[in-house]
Every structure is written in C-alpha cells, then in structure tokens.
Amino acid sequence: MNEVKTLGLFLVTALAEIVGCYLPYLWLREGKSIWLPVPAAFSLAAFAWLLSLHPTAAGRVYAAYGGVYIAVAIFWLWWVDGIRPSNWDLLGSAVALTGMAIIMFAPRS
Template identity: 40%
Template sequence: MAVIKSLLIFILAGLFEIGGGYLVWQWLKEDKPFWYGLTGGIILALYGVVATWQTANFGRVYAMYGGIFIVLALLWAWKVDGFKPDRYDIIGAVIALLGACIIIYTPRR
C-alpha cells in the first residue's frame, strides 16, 4: 500500500509540474494571456509542495521523480499536443522508470 500511495504522489506531482510548465510555455511561446503564466507558476509552486509528501530522502525522491516525469511528459505530449511517441521513446521511458523504481523501492538495510 505504501508503494501505491507513493506512486500516486509522484503522479500528482508530475501532473502539477508538467501542467504548470505547459501553461507557462503557452504564455511565453504561444502568446497566451498573462494569467496562463501566473496560473502555471502557482501550479509549479504546488508541485514543490506535493513532492515533499514523499517519505524517502530528497535525492531518491527526485531520482524517482525523474523516471515518472519522463513517462508523464510523453503521455502529456501524446494526449494534449498530439505528439506520437515512437518505440524508442517508449523503450527509453520504460528503462528510466525501471531504474528509478530500483533506486527508491529496493529494500535496504
């Protein structure tokens, strides 16, 4: 159950970071209104708070988050921007996620 809770926190943090970053991107690169950027900045700050809900230390949390972020970024690009990940994107994401899971979830003494 602890692993599922941890994964859900990582996914929530990822959605906040990617969603907030996406809004800032839209404001600065796609000429959307200022409130896109402001809202994105607030959401990005919330990402930083959500990440602290993890129980592992900072280094392992952010290493694991890197793997989660890769997968979520590809999913976001696919569903929101119409980007179609190819097999190498998928293979790379699986490798990154597997490595990240080893870092954070492997039992240690």
C-alpha cells in the first residue's frame, strides 16, 4: 500500500475513533441526547474495521496509528473544541507523525 493511501486510511480511522468517543462524551458531559452512543458504536465498529485494512502486522499498524491519532486529536482540539493548539502541541504532533512514518515506511527485509 503506498504512503498516500496509508495516510488517508489512518486519517479516516482516527476520525472514526474520535467521533466514536466524542459522541458519548457529549451525552455524558454536555447533557446531549441519550441516543448519541448509538452512532458512536457504529463509528467505533468502523474504526476497528478500518484498522484491519492495512496489509501489515497488527502491532505495527497499531503503533503507527497512534502517531496519526495524536495529530488528528490536536486538529480536533482546534477545529471542534475551538482551542488553538500551542507550539508544544504542534511539536508533539510532528514528533508523533515522524514516529509513524518511521514505523510504517521504513525498508523491510
């Protein structure tokens, strides 16, 4: 799988996980509809399915995915929560994405 497809799949996967966790948060912390866990469950099921689409070892995928999740969560902080990330947030995201790239795209024998 080429790098662009891998990154795209990771991005969609991260969004599915964040939405799946954010909807119950809205219900439990913000007093929103009790029905929000229903679409959250579908989103989390999609998250698990999306992780299974990578053609490499599960442990490697999970480790690398964590780096993308961190970056997407920081973007979510800005876009959804309305909180501008600090320079440290951005640096941490860059480090996490670098780790993801090393794990996923390093030459293998």
